[in-house]
Amino acid sequence: GIQVEQSPPDLILQEGANSTLRCNFSDSVNNLQWFHQNPWGQLINLFYIPSGTKQNGRLSATTVATERYSLLYISSSQTTDSGVYFCAEYGNKLVFGAGTILRVKS
Amino acid sequence: DTEVTQTPKHLVMGMTNKKSLKCEQHMGHRAMYWYKQKAKKPPELMFVYSYEKLSINESVPSRFSPECPNSSLLNLHLHALQPEDSALYLCASSYQERRELFFGEGSRLTVL
Numbered sequence: 001g002i003q004v005e006q007s008p009p010d011l012i013l014q015e016g017a018n019s020t021l022r023c024n025f026s027d028s029v030n031n032l033q034w035f036h037q038n039p040w041g042q043l044i045n046l047f048y049i050p051s052g053t054k055q056n057g058r059l060s061a062t063t064v065a066t067e068r069y070s071l072l073y074i075s076s077s078q079t080t081d082s083g084v085y086f087c088a089e090y091g092n093k094l095v096f097g098a099g100t101i102l103r104v105k106s
Numbered sequence: 107d108t109e110v111t112q113t114p115k116h117l118v119m120g121m122t123n124k125k126s127l128k129c130e131q132h133m134g135h136r137a138m139y140w141y142k143q144k145a146k147k148p149p150e151l152m153f154v155y156s157y158e159k160l161s162i163n164e165s166v167p168s169r170f171s172p173e174c175p176n177s178s179l180l181n182l183h184l185h186a187l188q189p190e191d192s193a194l195y196l197c198a199s200s201y202q203e204r205r206e207l208f209f210g211e212g213s214r215l216t217v218l
Contacts, residue, residue: 031204041194043149043209086148090204093163096148 002027002089006097013104018075021100023087025068030090032063034072037084037099046072046085077104109133110210112197118216119187127182127213129197137203138180140172141196143212149196155180156203187217 003026013019023032034046047054047061049070054061058077063070074081084099110131119125131138137156141149153172154161160172169191173181180197197210 031206033206035209041143041196041212041214043196043198043212045206045208048206088148088207093151093154094207099148 002091002095004087004089004095004097006085006087006100008100009098010101011103013077013102015077015079015104015106017077017104018073019077019102021072021074021085021087021102023070023072023097025070025089027068027089027091029063029065029068029070031094032070033088033094034061034070035086035088036081037086039083043086074102077102079104079106110197110199110208112195112210112213114213115211116214116216118218119184120218121187121189123187124183124185126184127195127197127215129180129182129210131178131197131199131208133199133201133208135199135201135208136177137200137205138174139198139200139207140170140180140182141198141209143194143196153180153182154203184215187215189217191215192217 005024007022035043049061049063051065058075060073082104086099088096113128140152143149152166155174171183195213198207200207
């Protein structure tokens with residue numbers, strides 16, 4: 001099945017800093033999603049982005065399907081951005097990456 | 107606000123208890139899912155209910171049994187659980203399989 005690799009595994013930022021999270025895929029990208037899991041456990045949809053670029057406020061995402069990777073950009077980070085960021089893609093079922101744990105310090 | 111509603115938010119049960127987790131969505135989605143998530147791990151698929159057909163992850167033990175009373179409800183019945191079943195249980199839905207997934211807030215289960 002498809003393999004999903006996320007990097008970095010951990011990231012500590014000072015409030016106001018920018019960051020880039022990356023997902024690499026072993027197979028074709030057709031239904032890529034980015035999620036943010038908040039400290040209470042809820043998985044929040046950030047982007048459904050099989051290809052191209054999307055922006056939502058301080059967050060944006062780019063998927064280059066031909067090269068099997070996706071990037072999530074967080075600008076002007078805030079403490080509420082802390083949590084775990086997952087990307088996921090379908091093989092036989094939805095496969096999640098291991099996640100990036102983000103801590104934003106005030 | 108999430109459009110996938112899970113109850114209860116927290117559940118503590120003994121190994122001999124029978125309990126249920128409930129999930130409801132009002133988005134007209136035709137696929138619903140149960141995921142299990144242990145601490146510091148990504149979610150793992152347990153069940154998919156799509157167009158009245160149930161698909162089961164074969165690694166899920168029979169002490170977990172899903173029930174789909176209608177297209178907007180998906181329950182998870184729990185019986186004779188083990189302490190290692192303690193986890194966050196996440197319900198999700200999508201318009202159809204292999205489309206954008208929307209998750210509920212989760213039910214945190216503790217088995218004593």
